[in-house]
Amino acid sequence: NAGVTQTPKFQVLKTGQSMTLQCAQDMNHEYMSWYRQDPGMGLRLIHYSVGAGITDQGEVPNGYNVSRSTTEDFPLRLLSAAPSQTSVYFCASSYRGGIEPLHFGNGTRLTVT
């Protein structure tokens, strides 16, 4: 009964490096999303997907790429990390999106120096 699994839990990058944050869910959820959490800003939506092969931008998509090749996985890619991307990243999923409540992973804390 894993739910939403995020890896890694912590990551330190240098400016300009690239990396992929992994997110997997085992609940057969169609909807998956990525948020970043910053002090005083709450959670802001980066990208989301309503099913395999379908992705869309959220509120703060710049500097991030996503793809959804399977129902289970929704990786978030930072192509060239910047200090402004220092944040805690959460993956969340729901059965069909819309008004369905979100299920969250435990987060990835990313520091870009």
Add this chain to the structure above:
Amino acid sequence: GDSVTQMEGPVTLSEEAFLTINCTYTATGYPSLFWYVQYPGEGLQLLLKATKADDKGSNKGFEATYRKETTSFHLEKGSVQVSDSAVYFCALTSNTGNQFYFGTGTSLTVIP
């Protein structure tokens, strides 16, 4: 656009005190409203929800009523415990879209 405004914290209460965390929203259409709770080092967990006006969501002694006339969804608990110490987020989603909007979060500390 859609948005949520939540009372700023931090909030510190003694055990068994009454809790209110204010939340107001702006939305087009007919949003569904949620309260999520985040314990240290963890992701957010759904606490309660309400999907239409005048609905009352409740869970673990917490309650919130969807008030369309005042565009509010205030969280209340009659007697808080130390274990309620966490960050609480108000959120909304519209049934016409696929985006959740979160408030900035309110940190609650309950002291014995």
